[in-house]
Amino acid sequence: MNIDLSTLAPTQIYHLMTQTIVPRPIAWVLTESGELNYNLAPFSxxxxxxxxxxxxxxxxxxxxxxxxxxxTRNALETGKMVVHIASVDLAELVTQTAATLDHGESEVSANDIELVEFEGFELPRIKACPIAFGCSLFEVKELGETPQSLIFAQIDTIYIDDSVLGDRTDRVVVDAMSVNPLSRLGGSEYAVLEKTFSVARPK
Structure with a gap:
C-alpha cells in the first residue's frame, strides 16, 4: 500500500503518523501556572x-x-519546565493528565500526583518518575497551518533514581529495563519493553 498524503485531511495524516512512527517516548511535562499551581501534560x-x-x-x-x-503558555511566561520519563505503571495517570482543563486548573491536584523538591532546580518533580529533566526554555517555533508549537527545552539538570542505574563506575549507565518506560503507539495503545539487546557499531 502506498498512501499519497496530499489526498488526506490533517486528522487522517495524524492517525497514520502516530501508528507508523512507533514506539515514541513520552515527555510528561510539568510547568507552573501560578505560584504553587502546576500544569502537567504528556506529549509523544x-x-x-x-x-x-x-x-x-x-x-x-x-x-x-x-x-x-x-x-506552551506557561513555558513562554516562566521559561522553566520539568520533563519526566514515566514508567509503565503510571500509564493511567499519564493518560488522565491529557484531559483539557481550563487555564489555572491543575492536573497535579486533580489526580493527587505527589511532587517532591527537585534539588538544584526551581520547579518540583514527580516523585514516582525515575527520570526527570530540569529545563529552561530555549526557543519556541510555530509551524503549520494550525500552527503547532515546537518547544525546544535546554536541559539544565537531570534526576536519575538510583534504582535504575547500572553498576559501571567509569560513566553513568541507565538500565532501560529498570526504567520500564511507557512508550506511545497509535490511538489509545501503549507499549512496554520486553528485552534489550546490543549490536556492535562499525568502526
Missing part, C-alpha cells in the same frame, strides 16, 4: 535534538478552542 511528539547545547524538543498542539495549550 518528543525527541532529543542536540547535545551541545543539550536540547530536547516536544510538539504541542492547540486546545479545541484554538487557544495555545497551558504548557
Amino acid at each position: 511528539y518528543f525527541t532529543p535534538v542536540s547535545s551541545n547545547p543539550p536540547l530536547m524538543m516536544f510538539s504541542v498542539g492547540k486546545k479545541p478552542t484554538g487557544e495555545i495549550k497551558d504548557t
Whole structure:
C-alpha cells in the first residue's frame, strides 16, 4: 500500500503518523501556572535534538478552542519546565493528565500526583518518575497551518533514581529495563519493553 498524503485531511495524516512512527517516548511535562499551581501534560511528539547545547524538543498542539495549550503558555511566561520519563505503571495517570482543563486548573491536584523538591532546580518533580529533566526554555517555533508549537527545552539538570542505574563506575549507565518506560503507539495503545539487546557499531 502506498498512501499519497496530499489526498488526506490533517486528522487522517495524524492517525497514520502516530501508528507508523512507533514506539515514541513520552515527555510528561510539568510547568507552573501560578505560584504553587502546576500544569502537567504528556506529549509523544518528543525527541532529543542536540547535545551541545543539550536540547530536547516536544510538539504541542492547540486546545479545541484554538487557544495555545497551558504548557506552551506557561513555558513562554516562566521559561522553566520539568520533563519526566514515566514508567509503565503510571500509564493511567499519564493518560488522565491529557484531559483539557481550563487555564489555572491543575492536573497535579486533580489526580493527587505527589511532587517532591527537585534539588538544584526551581520547579518540583514527580516523585514516582525515575527520570526527570530540569529545563529552561530555549526557543519556541510555530509551524503549520494550525500552527503547532515546537518547544525546544535546554536541559539544565537531570534526576536519575538510583534504582535504575547500572553498576559501571567509569560513566553513568541507565538500565532501560529498570526504567520500564511507557512508550506511545497509535490511538489509545501503549507499549512496554520486553528485552534489550546490543549490536556492535562499525568502526
